[in-house]
Amino acid sequence: MTVSVRKTWRWIVALFPALLTTGCWDSAGLDNIAYIHEVAVSYRKGVYTMYATILNVPVVTETSEKAMSEKAAPVYVVRARGNSWIETVNNMFPTSPKRLMWSQFTTLILHESLLKTHYLDVIDPLLRYREIRPTVWVYGTRAPLVKLFQTKMPLEPNPLYTYINNPNEVRVFGRVFPSVRIHTFLRELNEPGISPLLPELSMDTPKKVTWYKERDKMSFMTVSSVGVFSNRRFVGWMPRNALMGLMWARTDGLRVPLFIRRPLIATVYLHYNKVKISSVQRHGRTFFTIRIRGKADLAEQSQEIQVLQLTEQIQTRMARDVMRTFQAGVALHSDVLGLGQQAYRRYGFLWPLHTKTEALRSIRLRPDSLQAVSVTLIRAHSGMRFVMPP
Amino acid sequence: MSSPISKSLKASQDWLQEHVLSHCQDVKPFSFLLGDDSDEHFVRVWGVYLDGSTDVERVTQTFMPLLQETFRRGPYNSLHEFRDHLRAPDASVATKWSRAVDALFSGQTLFFLDGYEGVLTVDKTKKPERTPEDPPIETSIRGPRDGLVENIVDNVALIRKRLPTPDLCCEYFSIGRRSHTRIALLYMRDVARPSLIDAVRRRLSGIADMDELTESAHLEELLEDRALTLFPTFDSTQRADKSAAVLSEGRVVLVTDNLPTALIAPATLQQLLQSVDDYQDRFPFATMTRVLRWVGLLISLILPSIYVASTEYHQDTLPIFLLLSLVSAHRGVPFPTPIEAFVMLIIFELFREAGLRLPRAAGQTVGIIGTVVVGDAAVRAGLASTGMLVIMGITAVSTFTIPNFTLSNAVSILRFLFLIMATVFGDIGIVLSIVLLVAHWAGLRSFGVSYLSPFSPFEWSDWKDTFIRIKWTRMNIRPRSLRTADRVRRGAPKK
Numbered sequence: 001m002t003v004s005v006r007k008t009w010r011w012i013v014a015l016f017p018a019l020l021t022t023g024c025w026d027s028a029g030l031d032n033i034a035y036i037h038e039v040a041v042s043y044r045k046g047v048y049t050m051y052a053t054i055l056n057v058p059v060v061t062e063t064s065e066k067a068m069s070e071k072a073a074p075v076y077v078v079r080a081r082g083n084s085w086i087e088t089v090n091n092m093f094p095t096s097p098k099r100l101m102w103s104q105f106t107t108l109i110l111h112e113s114l115l116k117t118h119y120l121d122v123i124d125p126l127l128r129y130r131e132i133r134p135t136v137w138v139y140g141t142r143a144p145l146v147k148l149f150q151t152k153m154p155l156e157p158n159p160l161y162t163y164i165n166n167p168n169e170v171r172v173f174g175r176v177f178p179s180v181r182i183h184t185f186l187r188e189l190n191e192p193g194i195s196p197l198l199p200e201l202s203m204d205t206p207k208k209v210t211w212y213k214e215r216d217k218m219s220f221m222t223v224s225s226v227g228v229f230s231n232r233r234f235v236g237w238m239p240r241n242a243l244m245g246l247m248w249a250r251t252d253g254l255r256v257p258l259f260i261r262r263p264l265i266a267t268v269y270l271h272y273n274k275v276k277i278s279s280v281q282r283h284g285r286t287f288f289t290i291r292i293r294g295k296a297d298l299a300e301q302s303q304e305i306q307v308l309q310l311t312e313q314i315q316t317r318m319a320r321d322v323m324r325t326f327q328a329g330v331a332l333h334s335d336v337l338g339l340g341q342q343a344y345r346r347y348g349f350l351w352p353l354h355t356k357t358e359a360l361r362s363i364r365l366r367p368d369s370l371q372a373v374s375v376t377l378i379r380a381h382s383g384m385r386f387v388m389p390p
Numbered sequence: 391m392s393s394p395i396s397k398s399l400k401a402s403q404d405w406l407q408e409h410v411l412s413h414c415q416d417v418k419p420f421s422f423l424l425g426d427d428s429d430e431h432f433v434r435v436w437g438v439y440l441d442g443s444t445d446v447e448r449v450t451q452t453f454m455p456l457l458q459e460t461f462r463r464g465p466y467n468s469l470h471e472f473r474d475h476l477r478a479p480d481a482s483v484a485t486k487w488s489r490a491v492d493a494l495f496s497g498q499t500l501f502f503l504d505g506y507e508g509v510l511t512v513d514k515t516k517k518p519e520r521t522p523e524d525p526p527i528e529t530s531i532r533g534p535r536d537g538l539v540e541n542i543v544d545n546v547a548l549i550r551k552r553l554p555t556p557d558l559c560c561e562y563f564s565i566g567r568r569s570h571t572r573i574a575l576l577y578m579r580d581v582a583r584p585s586l587i588d589a590v591r592r593r594l595s596g597i598a599d600m601d602e603l604t605e606s607a608h609l610e611e612l613l614e615d616r617a618l619t620l621f622p623t624f625d626s627t628q629r630a631d632k633s634a635a636v637l638s639e640g641r642v643v644l645v646t647d648n649l650p651t652a653l654i655a656p657a658t659l660q661q662l663l664q665s666v667d668d669y670q671d672r673f674p675f676a677t678m679t680r681v682l683r684w685v686g687l688l689i690s691l692i693l694p695s696i697y698v699a700s701t702e703y704h705q706d707t708l709p710i711f712l713l714l715s716l717v718s719a720h721r722g723v724p725f726p727t728p729i730e731a732f733v734m735l736i737i738f739e740l741f742r743e744a745g746l747r748l749p750r751a752a753g754q755t756v757g758i759i760g761t762v763v764v765g766d767a768a769v770r771a772g773l774a775s776t777g778m779l780v781i782m783g784i785t786a787v788s789t790f791t792i793p794n795f796t797l798s799n800a801v802s803i804l805r806f807l808f809l810i811m812a813t814v815f816g817d818i819g820i821v822l823s824i825v826l827l828v829a830h831w832a833g834l835r836s837f838g839v840s841y842l843s844p845f846s847p848f849e850w851s852d853w854k855d856t857f858i859r860i861k862w863t864r865m866n867i868r869p870r871s872l873r874t875a876d877r878v879r880r881g882a883p884k885k
Binding site: 014015028029030031033035037055057101103104106131133 | 717
């Protein structure tokens, strides 16, 4: 064999393994595919119902660009039913005139009826399918799924721009519970000592706000509450009045406004709270204290009051919120503030003495487990004063 | 040819008539008498010169009076003695016909003196040539305007002007049985690695029995380490200032007669992506442009294949809005994306080739037709998608950022191979192609210096002049990968 022949063979041998690669043979033209974008699932009496939105690609050519109006349906909604989840999805496939692809699947909405039963049977096959990435946003809901998918959202006919697909942009102005991606959700679900929180999408319209389009009132979606889990089991929705504590102690608190109504009217913005949980073990039980430190901007204030006094009021209010959230969590037998996790990690050295189950039992929360909440705020900005009549 | 030149003028005339004058009508004979007619002591002189290559005016006005005056001081026993009394440094004596004919065709004037053995040759050449001007392909904003020309002597002088030191060595080699092409090997004696100089010298002397050598690309092929590669292992330049700069860096420069292009060895990939302007601007800007050129190299190599792989196989790698606009742009195009990409690439190469072959003014017209008329019409007719046109446009522009022409041609070929791999294997094909390409680069050597240096083998101190360029005052050490004899450029040598 001459050198060049041997070299040629070497190249062939080097390239051969590439022929064994799979997955790259199913080449498909970009425009011969329909892209599934959102999926919502409910479950009733042994029947799974799935709503899926499929992106409708607008024909944008130079001539038809202007002709395209808002009337063009941005998405198609498909409803499919089946006795198992896989069956439901497979019932949908043959009806599509184009190949369906999951590569742009971004939002998964789980109905309460499913959450209470087989929600893991839906998530698991989805994540096992190679086209789906674990970066899907996941939400729970109590609203009827039909209603969710028939809503005309304000501002945009294109659902891609709405906040369920781009949640972190909407959160910039605060007071919206952060959305979670499915990998975060599952990580917390499998972690002992913490309850994952699933944001709830609802159609409830707040009383103080109305969106109009011409004369019609529009309905819109909000993240109104969060679903609580304990030991991988869905235990219920968080009461609305207990949500603020989560903002202070569980999330990063990205510019959350706090409205104080009594005895004076003031608005304060809270930024990036630092939460420190500490624990002590006494008589086989674990007791916790929470310390929150953060910066506050005073946005408005209706009457002259000592800064110290106002700060104290806010601090007391925040501490009360956190305590209320904790109690609401205990009522649902769950650890919504993630207290147990801190002790679980901290007292790892005690594990050889106790077993893991004993360690977990020792950190099980009771109403008196959270002993104190202390809040220290630094005023970063003094804001406007006397803008409102006294 | 190797016969000696006889005493008899008649014999010389006959020889030349038979061997040269009968078929080379641009060789002009002349004759005159040395000494006065009245004087009984006079010699008949017969000479020949190459019309157009000899400065006849200088020969008649300055050399002939000198000849006359020297003759009067005679008599002389031999032509050598005559030459010794002649006050002309460019005059010499040839005794063999072969040397005489070589001298004649290099533009020298031959004087046959009756009764003397041999011939007097005088170098008063004036060949057609142009004056040094700004090289059109390697333009520089702040740099000097005197580029290399077609004359080897002028070129060496242009470089020597920048390095007036005896350490700049110049060795001449003559290659080609017929063309007698002179090649000047330039190097800094105390800087360049001795083994490098030896290697170049050995390879130059080892060029066996060539007929002719007229192109620097031929010389490149004769000297390079590896016979089969797309990539240039020599850098080339038409600038005298760049030649001087690489010489002082420790590289060697090969100047070929009749060519305005000098070869530089050893060359590395990162060196081929540098331009003269990099050293004439502030260092942050130079760094930015160099990074841009690397990005340009990468884009021109893989952008079409990335596009094909993403749209055909990996739709999940496209952000949703990009996906939607690509889908709507491609809707109605009758060809699958890979075919579309191939056709567009071939069309791009066609336009490039057409633009290069045509005169400059017409080349611009081709460019306009290519971009505006054909591109726009193709989209309107639904034959190509706008997305593909954008990709091809970006690819084309990126190709033009590569300063070395040979390298950009290599990239043009590789782009097709990458596209085939992407069409068949998707992203895996692209990754595989990159792996094979880097492996090929890693295997290339230019006179013992790795093509990928200083990235591989890793040489941290050389990184200061790669895709980053630090301040010139901080570049105190010559590139380590060149293993120069004198490592220090500025300041005291480190111990």
